[in-house]
Amino acid sequence: MLKMPCLAAVLLPVTMIWCGLAHAFTDGTDRSVTLEKIEQTFVVQRDGTFSVDVDSVLLINEERAIKANAQRPVSYNRSLETLQVLQAYTQKPDGRKVPVDAAHIKEQQEQASAQAPMFQDSVNKVVIFPEVAVGDRLVLRYQRKRFAPLFPGQFEDITMPEFHPVGQFSLTYDLPQGMPLQADARGFKAAPPATGQGRSVYRWDYVPAARARVETGAVSYLDYGHYLAVSTFSGFKEFAQAYQARAAVEVTPQITELAQRLTAGLPTAREKALTLSDWVRKNIRYVAVYVGAGGVVPHAAQTVLDNRYGDCKDHVALLEALLSAAGIKSTPALLNLGNAYVFPKVPTLGVLNHVITYVPSLNLYLDSTDPSIAAGYLPLAVLNKRVLLTATGEFGQTPAMQLNQVSSDLQFKVKGDGAADFSNVATVKGWASEVSRFGVKLMKPADRDRLVEKVLAAYGQRGSGSFKIKPPAGDGDFVSTVDGRTENLVNLPGPVGVVTLSSLAGGISQNVYSFAMEKERTQNFVCISSDTVETSRFEFPAEVNVLAIPKPVKLRDGNVDYSARYTQDGNAVVVERHFKFSRPNVVCSPEDFTAMKPALEAMIRDLQSQIIVQAG
Numbered sequence: 001m002l003k004m005p006c007l008a009a010v011l012l013p014v015t016m017i018w019c020g021l022a023h024a025f026t027d028g029t030d031r032s033v034t035l036e037k038i039e040q041t042f043v044v045q046r047d048g049t050f051s052v053d054v055d056s057v058l059l060i061n062e063e064r065a066i067k068a069n070a071q072r073p074v075s076y077n078r079s080l081e082t083l084q085v086l087q088a089y090t091q092k093p094d095g096r097k098v099p100v101d102a103a104h105i106k107e108q109q110e111q112a113s114a115q116a117p118m119f120q121d122s123v124n125k126v127v128i129f130p131e132v133a134v135g136d137r138l139v140l141r142y143q144r145k146r147f148a149p150l151f152p153g154q155f156e157d158i159t160m161p162e163f164h165p166v167g168q169f170s171l172t173y174d175l176p177q178g179m180p181l182q183a184d185a186r187g188f189k190a191a192p193p194a195t196g197q198g199r200s201v202y203r204w205d206y207v208p209a210a211r212a213r214v215e216t217g218a219v220s221y222l223d224y225g226h227y228l229a230v231s232t233f234s235g236f237k238e239f240a241q242a243y244q245a246r247a248a249v250e251v252t253p254q255i256t257e258l259a260q261r262l263t264a265g266l267p268t269a270r271e272k273a274l275t276l277s278d279w280v281r282k283n284i285r286y287v288a289v290y291v292g293a294g295g296v297v298p299h300a301a302q303t304v305l306d307n308r309y310g311d312c313k314d315h316v317a318l319l320e321a322l323l324s325a326a327g328i329k330s331t332p333a334l335l336n337l338g339n340a341y342v343f344p345k346v347p348t349l350g351v352l353n354h355v356i357t358y359v360p361s362l363n364l365y366l367d368s369t370d371p372s373i374a375a376g377y378l379p380l381a382v383l384n385k386r387v388l389l390t391a392t393g394e395f396g397q398t399p400a401m402q403l404n405q406v407s408s409d410l411q412f413k414v415k416g417d418g419a420a421d422f423s424n425v426a427t428v429k430g431w432a433s434e435v436s437r438f439g440v441k442l443m444k445p446a447d448r449d450r451l452v453e454k455v456l457a458a459y460g461q462r463g464s465g466s467f468k469i470k471p472p473a474g475d476g477d478f479v480s481t482v483d484g485r486t487e488n489l490v491n492l493p494g495p496v497g498v499v500t501l502s503s504l505a506g507g508i509s510q511n512v513y514s515f516a517m518e519k520e521r522t523q524n525f526v527c528i529s530s531d532t533v534e535t536s537r538f539e540f541p542a543e544v545n546v547l548a549i550p551k552p553v554k555l556r557d558g559n560v561d562y563s564a565r566y567t568q569d570g571n572a573v574v575v576e577r578h579f580k581f582s583r584p585n586v587v588c589s590p591e592d593f594t595a596m597k598p599a600l601e602a603m604i605r606d607l608q609s610q611i612i613v614q615a616g
Contacts, residue, residue, distance in 0.1 A: 028163050028213030032065035033058055036137065036167040042157065043174045044232075048149030053086075058138045070132040072140055073108075073124035080148045083125050087141040090129045097139075104128040150296050150349070151242045156231040158350035160221065161187070161206055163213075169206035171228060174199055179232055184345035187226025204228050217514070218523040219587060220340035222351065231346040237393030239347035240334070243296065244390040247313070247332060249321045252302045259325035269328055270362050276322045277357070277375035280368040284318060285309040296349070312355050312369045319357050319368055331391035333358040333365065335398070337381050339526055341587055347388075356382060358389055358396060365398050372438035377402050377431035380528060384586040400585045401529050403430030408503045410536040416543055416615075418490040422465075424482040424504050433478040440469055452484045455505045461486040490613065495547060497610030500566070500575045502534035508579040512603045515596065527559075527588040531580045539572040543616050549573055550609035557599040558592070559583045564606050573611050579603070 037057040044050040060066060076083040088100035106126045129138050159171060175181055177200050183190070188204040206226070214221055233239045262279055263272040287309040298313035301321035310318070316332045323330045337354035344351055356367040370379045384400035408426040428436050440448070452465035465484015482504060490498050502508065511530055540546060546568060555562040561580040566573060
């Protein structure tokens with residue numbers, strides 16, 4: 001279903017991420033359990049309804065697996081499906097079976113999104129196994145029946161094996177003869193199709209293989225790992241047509257009046273589109289409503305306007321209606337919201353899980369569902385994505401780069417006892433400006449009051465200070481000011497080294513260390529372009545002598561441009577750093593990482609450099 005988690009991750013310039021080098025482990029298999037048997041058999045009808053029988057046996061190998069597996073949730077949509085547990089028991093090593101009685105099969109609401117309000121018909125039927133211990137097998141058989149298809153006359157499914165040892169894992173699809181099944185398989189072996197009695201049966205068996213752990217910052221496992229995707233859609237164009245058929249938009253008089261009022265006096269179509277998108281972003285709350293077929297069918301645009309809330313499909317429907325009322329044509333654009341950048345060869349909802357707006361005449365993508373991203377910019381999880389334009393069935397591509405500039409000016413006035421007063425002014429331009437502003441709005445006053453104290457503590461500093469933001473001009477630059485005092489910046493009398501901080505948190509250090517979170521890489525990883533300039537000034541009292549300052553650094557290697565300069569101005573030392581990472585897409589390869597390593601190591605050495613001082 002098109003379920004979009006509201007992006008609430010706030011990338012403030014005052015948010016610190018400090019990451020050291022981690023060794024790359026190759027084996028990602030969790031051996032606490034063994035999936036001895038998984039059989040899934042789908043019987044599909046011509047109208048798109050189906051039933052699936054699941055037969056599973058799970059072996060508990062380690063104590064830590066008991067809590068996670070002794071209760072097995074099975075999800076289903078009660079408006080579209082029924083689910084019946086056919087058999088469930090704990091099998092002891094001596095062969096004794098301890099059945100699960102009806103009282104220990106509970107139904108509960110599926111866990112709500114932590115990111116946004118959610119209303120849905122999906123519920124979990126939880127099977128609670130008795131007397132579970134290491135060495136036991138948990139046997140579960142159930143049947144799920146879909147009596148109302150999301151797309152009439154069509155069927156699709158996608159499966160990925162879990163990162164556990166696997167014994168038998170098979171998937172069987174039984175369809176009416178003449179109902180073609182497209183497939184894209186990685187790590188699954190197909191058996192010859194069988195045809196008879198008006199039915200065609202397809203089967204795939206998983207071929208167990210070693211799987212590396214998912215590296216920090218890596219692209220989705222779907223981009224390179226094992227999965228089986230099947231679909232009766234002939235291709236993505238037919239999928240787009242099926243979505244479009246259920247996403248018709250009606251422009252009501254109220255929507256027309258609102259669009260004309262919001263765009264009155266605006267001279268260009270682009271200004272009108274941005275204004276309408278921002279109005280939807282600011283006035284229509286993101287609320288996930290997946291009741292019935294709501295996973296793929298938007299509510300009427302007027303209903304969304306009246307309710308003032310909706311999910312991604314609803315946002316797109318209302319924005320499309322507003323744009324149409326303003327004389328601007330648009331189309332929904334389906335994509336994968338996560339860190340997957342490669343489409344399977346067949347269309348499935350497991351990958352096409354988000355929808356945004358595309359304005360062809362302006363070549364402009366808009367995502368009004370994220371309240372922290374101003375119109376004209378896109379959330380990071382939407383950048384550089386292949387999209388399916390439902391109005392035409394054609395593919396498009398979201399931009400890979402957008403304005404992302406940060407500058408900061410940091411000053412320390414060191415006292416004779418090693419304490420220091422400091423001030424820092426940071427300016428964020430581009431997509432992160434509204435993200436930063438939104439993040440501050442969400443902060444509790446108590447957390448904001450202690451923000452500087454917590455940042456200092458991350459450096460082992462004792463101190464406090466105030467954090468203020470400059471009122472923006474519209475949705476312009478985000479400007480923040482930090483003033484404070486640390487009691488132990490310099491451990492005098494020395495000689496002692498003073499780390500050459502050029503920002504209090506985030507900034508260049510955050511960018512460089514995020515690249516270096518793995519010692520080696522074997523998987524593609526996400527790498528976002530940025531441009532950061534930082535200046536800091538350390539003013540020492542007359543009784544403190546500056547003995548040595550770091551040497552300058554200048555690096556230009558592929559996508560990386562880095563420089564650092566250190567100058568002495570009387571009894572003060574000025575640090576100037578510039579880091580620019582520029583790349584035409586947001587995915588880097590292991591080969592890119594290998595090429596970057598010498599520059600990364602040099603930048604880390606520079607970021608850890610010190611000014612050597614001693615009290616006279």
